[in-house]
Amino acid sequence: MRSVLIFLITIEALSAQASRPRIAIAGIAHESNSFSPTPTTLKDFMIRRGDEIVREWAESNHEIAGYIAGAKLYDFEIYPTLMSQAIPAGPVTNEALDKITGEIIDRLKKAPKLDGLLLALHGAMVTETYPHGDPEVMKRLRAALGKDFPIVVTHDFHANIAPDMWKLSTALITYKEVPHVDQKNRGLKAAEIMSGIARGKFKPTQAGVKPAMIYNIRYHHTSSEPLLPIVAETKRMEKQPKILAASVSGGYQYADVEWVGPTAVVVTDNDPELAQREAQRLSDMLWATRDKLTKQLPEAPAAVKAAIAERKFPVVLVEMGDNIGGGSAGDSTFMLAELLKQKAKGWVEAVADPAAVSIASRAGVGAPFNELVGGKIDGLHGAPVRVKGVVKSLHNGKYIETEARHGGARYHDQGLTAVIEVEGSTLDLPTLLMLTTRRQVPFSLHQLISCGIYPEKQKILVVKAAIAFRAAYEPIAARIIEVDTGGLTAVNPARFKYVRARKGLFGLDK
Numbered sequence: 001m002r003s004v005l006i007f008l009i010t011i012e013a014l015s016a017q018a019s020r021p022r023i024a025i026a027g028i029a030h031e032s033n034s035f036s037p038t039p040t041t042l043k044d045f046m047i048r049r050g051d052e053i054v055r056e057w058a059e060s061n062h063e064i065a066g067y068i069a070g071a072k073l074y075d076f077e078i079y080p081t082l083m084s085q086a087i088p089a090g091p092v093t094n095e096a097l098d099k100i101t102g103e104i105i106d107r108l109k110k111a112p113k114l115d116g117l118l119l120a121l122h123g124a125m126v127t128e129t130y131p132h133g134d135p136e137v138m139k140r141l142r143a144a145l146g147k148d149f150p151i152v153v154t155h156d157f158h159a160n161i162a163p164d165m166w167k168l169s170t171a172l173i174t175y176k177e178v179p180h181v182d183q184k185n186r187g188l189k190a191a192e193i194m195s196g197i198a199r200g201k202f203k204p205t206q207a208g209v210k211p212a213m214i215y216n217i218r219y220h221h222t223s224s225e226p227l228l229p230i231v232a233e234t235k236r237m238e239k240q241p242k243i244l245a246a247s248v249s250g251g252y253q254y255a256d257v258e259w260v261g262p263t264a265v266v267v268t269d270n271d272p273e274l275a276q277r278e279a280q281r282l283s284d285m286l287w288a289t290r291d292k293l294t295k296q297l298p299e300a301p302a303a304v305k306a307a308i309a310e311r312k313f314p315v316v317l318v319e320m321g322d323n324i325g326g327g328s329a330g331d332s333t334f335m336l337a338e339l340l341k342q343k344a345k346g347w348v349e350a351v352a353d354p355a356a357v358s359i360a361s362r363a364g365v366g367a368p369f370n371e372l373v374g375g376k377i378d379g380l381h382g383a384p385v386r387v388k389g390v391v392k393s394l395h396n397g398k399y400i401e402t403e404a405r406h407g408g409a410r411y412h413d414q415g416l417t418a419v420i421e422v423e424g425s426t427l428d429l430p431t432l433l434m435l436t437t438r439r440q441v442p443f444s445l446h447q448l449i450s451c452g453i454y455p456e457k458q459k460i461l462v463v464k465a466a467i468a469f470r471a472a473y474e475p476i477a478a479r480i481i482e483v484d485t486g487g488l489t490a491v492n493p494a495r496f497k498y499v500r501a502r503k504g505l506f507g508l509d510k
């Protein structure tokens, strides 16, 4: 009896094994600022292959973590190939696009029989040759895998989605939230759809609609008006059995490409008319909010004055023109110069300046510091500013973030870091300039805490960001002031010259 039972269990286990779909994982994710003169090269990409992908992301809040967790939940086997991403900057070189996409295709071709591909693309990649890099990746994958091979794509909320994307993918979904705290969830949703396709349960049909507008990044915060009710509607739609996914992307205004701007994409189970109708409805909802998208922000002098006058702390000053997560230099000096000019006290600001870091590190802790800081990378983010003080501490620049934060990463490394105690500091209220070797997105308070800075005890925190910092900073901020500064991510599109964007877009053409 016992041996028969074991025999039966083994047969069952084997047949379950045989019927489990095998799904590949791959990705190339980049948000490219087409106005930036700094190209994104192969060496700028963090590339992980095979099991390294699992080690890097399984414990993170990234969509790859969602793919991996989804395999368990929906019972399929994963086949990780290559995942790559780079910090936003200028367009991706041909070499990087060709090498990365080429290796993904090689690995997919060498794989044992596959039943589908989960593909992580940002959706706003611009390359040297292709203004829309993501559909180019899709075309190459389609050519290699065939037109019917299931490919489920996840995009960032900031995707500038070209129609080819919903035509070439089997199903396309985007993150819903800014800050992007739902990346893992969207990876799980992609895994759920993929499992249904691989088992013959779902037959996805999808449609996309683009309203004739850009949606200024200033309004991308999805937990407040005007986007909140639209995002809530997409969540409600996904509870309907015929709708597999409903996504609204806000677009990325710093890529001058034909299909810049927001998109509504709806994936249904074998109902193309429903997909078209619902995508149109979401697009109309976006269009209907346009009168709420025209607020003016203060410039640096008024913003610093308001921060100094505030009674509750900390005040977060958001340097919108140098939004590192949007592809700018990370060494803007507009706020720094103004803070020094108005003799503000108790502020903290991080500036990427490898030359200044190495001067501070050679001088050593306790040594005087008197150097020109920032404004050195591309001449678009203010002039270098003289800062006097003392080298307070030096750090290796590594930290971890275990909470759900924008970007979903767990491991961070901003390179050798120096903290300067700026002239006029007291022990009770230090004024601190953090100099980093790499430009680092301010998505985690551990960037400061790991260097002995207590953000909630400071008066003013400057972040080079737009919306994404909020997941980390909102819980401690007494007030957040967004500032209209110059730079590669200036909020005002009139500061840029658009050539490729389609004509007549609200927010771009007046």
Ligand SMILES: [Zn+2]
Pocket (backbone or CB within 6 Å): 156, 157, 158, 180
């Ligand atoms: Zn994004």
